[in-house]
Amino acid sequence: MVTSQRRSPDGRERITLREAEAGLVEHYTALVRLAYLTLPPTLSRHRRVLTAHGLVQRALPGFRLRKAAPRVPAQRPGPTRLGPERLGPAWVRERVLRTALAYERRPRRWPKSLPPPRALRPMLPVVWGLRLFPRTGGREEIALGQALSGLSADVRAAFVLSRADELPDAQVRALLEAAGVGHPDRSLRVARQLDAPAVAAAQTLLRSAEFNACSVQTRPTDLLRRRQRCRLAGAVAAVVAVGAVVLTATGSAPDPRTARPALGPVTAADLVRAPRTTGAGASRADFTAWPPRGVRTRDRDLLDRALATWSRPPRGTRLSRTPDTFTGPPPHGTQLLYAGEVAGDAVVLLHDGLRTVRYSEPLSPGGHAKLHFARTSSSDATTAAALVVSRTRGAARYLTAPWIAASATRDLLRPDVPARPVRVSAEGITEPLRGPAASGPCDSWPALQLRSSARAVGQRAFLVTDLGDLVPAHLTYTPLPGRGTPARQPREATGAAALASWAHTACHLAGLPEGVRAVNVSDFAGQPLPGGAGRAVWSCVRADTWRGPDEVSVRISCPRPVEGGRAP
Known part of the structure; x- marks a missing residue:
């Protein structure tokens, strides 16, 4: 393997695979952002996130020589000045940009309703059962995203390179030309025209969570459709298993010493507790930003009773739920919102990302516990502003959000x-x-x-x-x-x-x-x-x-x- 950078006889610079890999790892977030914003906005945010990561991760295979820009011969610098911080990032950036631009080029007579052929190819990473998308930004980020969606891919790339990566115009033109853009000067000129007062802070906005495909949120896919597919897959797996048992005379049982233990039921020690500072400085304003409040947040017996009742309600528990709300057991990662005493009851409020559950039990003996399920997915600063913590005799008490x-x-x-x-x-x-x-x-x-x-x-x-x-x-x-x-x-x-x-x-x-x-x-x-x-x-x-x-x-x-x- 070549261990130093040198010029080949045909006028190309050689860059080692180690240098290219070091440049990719060092600038991975910036490369993913460039690919994410250059990809067509017609792709869903989930598909663009996965495709952007796939483009960057596949930039190393197919290692080739890179044409060197004409320059006056100078004294050969030392190996420390020719490390991955010079040629590695530039070479990988060109590879990522060239592949991302190809996603917007459709073959002739290709239906506009379908993604480009490259978008239909399977590419790692692949995520099953979840939808990934960057965190939602504010009004300025939304305005900038809408402005970028109306531009061509080469103009979007020029805007990101000049604003987010802060490359000089000459380097941006050379990079666009090397990536196959026909008119790099026009692309850069249009990108400069986008620098209006509405997006004057483009460097800051482009580095926000709205355009950061490396900091993403997760949501489930269509649960009903997934259940149908899981049932079909289970039926097929059962047929295959029966066939395997018939065809296989002997089998070997798994070694219990190497078997991985299954996750047990959720207990008070497993509850997630948001920091108390997130109410004023969190990037998200929803139930995940609620810190635990109440005088009994450290009462493990009460919290364990609430989780046990949620997992398997005992006889006599009064259950209620809003329509189409799943009443299954609490998952790992359930968050504690409140645990205290209100209007003669001990009340616990829990949130698992999709549901908010209120558990209450009377402080005096002889009563029955109550459990109410409500759907609260995709909440925001207004729909997560308050929860009914108690309702008695036509009057309600609300637990307001920390903001x-x-x-x-x-x-x-x-x-x-x-x-x-x-x-x-x-x-x-x-x-x-x-x-x-x-x-x-x-x-x-x-x-x-x-x-x-x-x-x-x-x-x-x-x-x-x-x-x-x-x-x-x-x-x-x-x-x-x-x-x-x-x-x-x-x-x-x-x-x-x-x-x-x-x-x-x-x-x-x-x-x-x-x-x-x-x-x-x-x-x-x-x-x-x-x-x-x-x-x-x-x-x-x-x-x-x-x-x-x-x-x-x-x-x-x-x-x-x-x-x-x-x-x-």
Whole structure:
């Protein structure tokens, strides 16, 4: 093997495999980012993450000579100046870029709905049963990602090389030309034009978690489809096993001394406890950022009883769950959110990434334990802002998230009445708050108004309301089009127009199904009523559930009662 860099007789520089491998390992994160952002945005984020890692890891096979740029002969430098920090990264970067650019070149008459042929080839690494994607960034990262998705692959590559890797323009042009780009000057010029005030901090944004394919989150695949496939695979495996037993006369049992022990049931010692500093400085604002709170977080007997009841509920346990919520045993990695005493009960709140479970047992002897399951996957700063820790005699106590700075309550049917501050304990538990009436006339609809901390997730106020589930539903509002308003996107329902619209809609929340995650009221049309009776507004009420399906209804609201009855 060649142990030093030297020029070959045909004008090419030789680089050893050891140098190339050292450059790949040293700059692995930057190379994966370059491949991830250069790959076509039509690929899913999961496929782009795996493909980017595969491109970088496969840059070493097929080792060849590299053409040397013309230069004036100079004194041969020492081996320390020609290590992998010079030619290794540049050579591997060219290989990765050339392969990533090839993914956007489709053969002639290739269907646009299908990925390029290279994307259809199997490539390591391969992940089964999980979906990988980088962490979601903020508003600036989303704007930059949308701007990059509208550019060609060579322009995206030029933007990453010049902004994230901070390479000089001459080196970027040479690298693009070596990778097969026909017009590297045009690519670099378009990439420079992208450097608008909206993306002025491109170096910082490109190094954020939004574009870091080496720091990813995991989510399960389609569980129902996976169960069907597992059953089919199990049936095939059973047939093969029966055939093997018939054909094999003798067999050997596994050695118990080398057998790996199976994981046992989850106990209090296995619970995950988030650090108490994550509430204000975590990159994610969801249930994984909740530190354990409560006076009994170190009570191992209580935690073990809660986990044992979750794993195998004893007779007499009162079970409840939101629709389509899996009630299987707790997995390893379950997180402790709260363990304390509320309203005469010992309460434990647990979270496993997909579900949040509330366990409660009476402090006085003679009662039965209660266990409630709720789906809470893909939560955010608003849908993970509070949990119902106790509900007695029509009043609920909430455990607020660590990023909540202030809490108040207001009546949605009285938009002109200001919100009343709510007392919150040091643990984050609110005073008992009256919920909507379960029966009778709808003359009041309480809602909880929360304000997040500017240090944690950006200061803003938003509304949630109790619909009978473990997690209160987030309320939003979309105003009428026109009138100089920005793009029609849902916004927080705390303004005067939003509260006025919700005053006509709040009573309809009682008819929604269980497991509602968020409800948005979108005013989409207005028209004058006959006889000068005022102006009516048509609204679309959309309720999003944790399990996926939505429920949509259309309402019309009038400014005052009309003849023949009350306005809807």
